[in-house]
Structure formats: structure tokens, C-alpha cells
Amino acid sequence: MNSMAAVLHQMNLERPYSKSAPLKIQKVNLDAPGFNEVLVKIKAAGLCHSDLSVIDGNRPRPLPMVLGHEAAGIVIGLGKGVQKLAVGDHVVFAFLPSCGNCSYCHSGKAALCEPGAEANGKGTLIGGHQRIHNQGEYYHHHLGVSGFAEFSVVSSHSLIKIDKDIPFEIASLFGCAVMTGVGAVVNTAQLKFGESLLVVGLGGVGLSAILGAASAGASKIIAADINPKKRAIAKQFGAHYTIDSSEKGALEVLKDLTNGGVDVALEFAGAIPALDFAFHATKKGGTTVTAALPNPNAKLELSPVTLVGQEKSLKGSYLGSCVPSRDIPAYIELYKSGRLPVEKLISHRIKLEEINNGFERLAKGNALRQVILF
Ligand SMILES: [Zn+2]
Ligand SMILES: [Zn+2]
CATH class of the missing domain: 3.40.50.720 (NAD(P)-binding Rossmann-like Domain)
Structure with a gap:
């Protein structure tokens, strides 16, 4: 299927990004979800400093890559073998998939999952596959998420099911900013x-x-x-x-x-x-x-x-030393009861087409969380 996506083809372009436009908004093709993979319609995606670090070359990643690692959406398709998710479920993405089966996952240290880290380093999904392509060329996945797109195919290990009564723009924040920040306080420290x-x-x-x-x-x-x-x-x-x-x-x-x-x-x-x-x-x-x-x-x-x-x-502290499937739902409960007012983080709501302006604003320090709404 087709999807509009923000693709990074070259790192370290000159600023301002509003002029050099490092992220190209283009049509890409998505393969159908494979074994244990899920097709998600993205509803909201936040602009994070770790995306900026790829754009400016401080954290080099394999290119071309569809960026974005903090997002929330709706499950619209399932590959074979997916067990705990159904079409229509609302989900938050975790930017490190946890396999559930390595020695780190077994000892409650999902943030150190080895197959997850290997896939993220290579820019693939946790099974080693790439599902995004354009005219015969395969594009890389950003931290298993690639949320700056209308649709994404991801491993089910990258998804956390959430309640349907939480707005997507709020939910997306839990995938990186909230998990990393709150987790560093309560889990790591x-x-x-x-x-x-x-x-x-x-x-x-x-x-x-x-x-x-x-x-x-x-x-x-x-x-x-x-x-x-x-x-x-x-x-x-x-x-x-x-x-x-x-x-x-x-x-x-x-x-x-x-x-x-x-x-x-x-x-x-x-x-x-x-x-x-x-x-x-x-x-x-x-x-x-x-x-x-x-x-x-x-x-x-x-x-x-x-x-x-x-x-x-x-x-x-990586991923706030969190186990995403344990901590994201718990932190969302704290938000719902008013004890974690994360809505204060959102300074801008933007469209996908405005993403380069958004990253220039972030680079200048003129924004908190800017969320793309789809
Ligand atoms: Zn982030
Ligand atoms: Zn693991």
C-alpha cells in the first residue's frame, strides 16, 4: 500500500532546515505485515531531539530512513502469528522492540534487549526485515517505528496496547519523552x-x-x-x-x-x-x-x-530503564488521575508537511514537544 512519509536521504544538511528541507515528504510503498508484524495507521507523532541527532549527523543511521520514533495510532492490519493485538486496537510505539526472549528481557531489562538493539542499529524491524520501499529501493526503519508517516508496518514487539479514551497526541508522548524522563527518575535513579x-x-x-x-x-x-x-x-x-x-x-x-x-x-x-x-x-x-x-x-x-x-x-539510562509493556500503561494511569500532567509538554500541533520547520524550531530551542497530527 502507499503511504506519505518524511524520508531522510542525507544527514548534516545546512541550517536553517526550513530552507534545506532534510526531510523529504514523499510517497513510499509498504509491504504487507509479515509474521508477528502489524500495520498501524499513525494518528500522532512527536518531534524528538533524537530525530534531530540523526538529521544533524550526531547519531548516524543507515539511509534512506523514514524518521520518527515517538508515535501512537490504530491497528488496521495483522500479519500471521500476532497474538495480543486486534484490528481497531489503539497503540503506543516503544522505540526499542523487546523480543521477550533474550537474557536481558528475561531479567526484566527490556531496555537492553539484544535483538531489539541489533535491529535498531541496522534500521530494520526485529525480524531483520524492511517493509518500506520506493521504486525498488528499500528504506530503513527508525528504531522500529518510523512514525513520520501515514502508515507504518512494525513488529508487534514494538507496540503497547492502550485504552481508547486517551487522545492520540497525548498517548504518543509516552513512547519516548515520558517513558525516558519518568523512567530515569523512578527506575534508573x-x-x-x-x-x-x-x-x-x-x-x-x-x-x-x-x-x-x-x-x-x-x-x-x-x-x-x-x-x-x-x-x-x-x-x-x-x-x-x-x-x-x-x-x-x-x-x-x-x-x-x-x-x-x-x-x-x-x-x-x-x-x-x-x-x-x-x-x-x-x-x-x-x-x-x-x-x-x-x-x-x-x-x-x-x-x-x-x-x-x-x-x-x-x-x-536507556528507555528510562523501562519495561514498556509494564510502565507505559502505569504512567498513562497516572496521567488519567492527574498526577502526570504530560499535556503541558505539547507546544505545537503541526502537519507532516511542516516537519522541517518543526525541526528548525527544535534546533533553535523554541519548542517543547511538537506533535504531528494525521
Ligand atoms: Zn525520543
Ligand atoms: Zn530481548
Whole structure:
């Protein structure tokens, strides 16, 4: 079948993206879903910084590729062998398929699923197939989702069934921003009731982490970013204090506010100075978590003696250390009861044709979550 899709043919084009238009809106062909695969009509898809990192070449991926990894839609077709989904079901996409069968999946670490990571690296579905093509050339799938399109064929391992009473634009956010941000707080850092917390980097994921921390009972939430507009927004999400982490003396201010440092510091900026700030802002015995994806060549300078002498932990967090099938429905319940007001994340609703303008806005730091509505 035919589908309109936003396809990346070349990375690292010049900005502004509104002019260079790195994503081409074009017709593609979709194969019918194969074994354990599902055809989904996409209803909403969010623009995330990880898409931007492919567009600007910081996270190289095989091309051509239909981008988009945060989406929600309706099941309209099933391949053979699909067990837990039916036509008409509403679904959220998880940007890492979990096979359910590798040693990591068996130990509850779906975020580290090996066949899932291998497929994502190659730009295929988890069975190794590509289902998108155009004039004989096969295109790659982005993280098993490829949500910037009217329709997508995906592995059933990439889908989480959700209730039908949640709007698609809200549901889509749970696939990346909310899962990554909230999961980093409660799964990776395991924030305890009454602990203090710092979030560095206030994009969609960082703001989700603030919502999660507020809901999980953080006593003091400090939000840091070099962009003053984002610091102002963080207060509306529940931050008690804001800090410009690039300013001289920022660390001392934070330590004064928190009696020597925070229990938990999370970094989502993808910049080494931001991670350095988060680590030094963490108090003795505390935990620093990074969930950002800087350029693979970036290095952090760290004195191991501070880890030992101060018993600090430094942890990485992918997918918010979530098990998507367990955590997405739970986080959606928290949204429904008003304890995770993720609707605040949506700053723009756009059309597929406006996607390049959207990524320029994101690159400039002038947007929170922009959601494409189909
Ligand atoms: Zn994302
Ligand atoms: Zn697995």
C-alpha cells in the first residue's frame, strides 16, 4: 500500500532546515505485515531531539530512513502469528522492540534487549526485515517505528496496547519523552520519597522527568538549563528553583540550596559540561544519571577517587530503564488521575508537511514537544 512519509536521504544538511528541507515528504510503498508484524495507521507523532541527532549527523543511521520514533495510532492490519493485538486496537510505539526472549528481557531489562538493539542499529524491524520501499529501493526503519508517516508496518514487539479514551497526541508522548524522563527518575535513579533532585537539560525528556519527580515525591526539584525561556517553563512543571548551569558560581548556589548537593541528579542535555555539572552537584552517596546521547566521540573527565571517597554512583539510562509493556500503561494511569500532567509538554500541533520547520524550531530551542497530527 502507499503511504506519505518524511524520508531522510542525507544527514548534516545546512541550517536553517526550513530552507534545506532534510526531510523529504514523499510517497513510499509498504509491504504487507509479515509474521508477528502489524500495520498501524499513525494518528500522532512527536518531534524528538533524537530525530534531530540523526538529521544533524550526531547519531548516524543507515539511509534512506523514514524518521520518527515517538508515535501512537490504530491497528488496521495483522500479519500471521500476532497474538495480543486486534484490528481497531489503539497503540503506543516503544522505540526499542523487546523480543521477550533474550537474557536481558528475561531479567526484566527490556531496555537492553539484544535483538531489539541489533535491529535498531541496522534500521530494520526485529525480524531483520524492511517493509518500506520506493521504486525498488528499500528504506530503513527508525528504531522500529518510523512514525513520520501515514502508515507504518512494525513488529508487534514494538507496540503497547492502550485504552481508547486517551487522545492520540497525548498517548504518543509516552513512547519516548515520558517513558525516558519518568523512567530515569523512578527506575534508573530509584528516587525515594523526600529526596532532592536536579534535572539538567529541559527538553521534552527533562520536563517529563520533573513531572515524574514531583509525582514521586521529590522534596526539592531544581531545574538547570542555559536557555532562560526553558528555565521559566520548568517552574510550570513543578521545579522549585532554576539555575543557569553555565554561570560562574552555579554549583555553589546549588550546594547552598541543598545542603551540599542533591540526592539525585539527571542529565538530559547531551553536552559534557552539563553532565559534569550534574555529577558535581550530586551529594556524597548520591546518584547521577545520564540519559542523553551526545556525539559518540565525546568524553567525560572523571576522577575515580570521587566515586570511591564519596560513594557516588554514575549510571546510564536507556528507555528510562523501562519495561514498556509494564510502565507505559502505569504512567498513562497516572496521567488519567492527574498526577502526570504530560499535556503541558505539547507546544505545537503541526502537519507532516511542516516537519522541517518543526525541526528548525527544535534546533533553535523554541519548542517543547511538537506533535504531528494525521
Ligand atoms: Zn525520543
Ligand atoms: Zn530481548
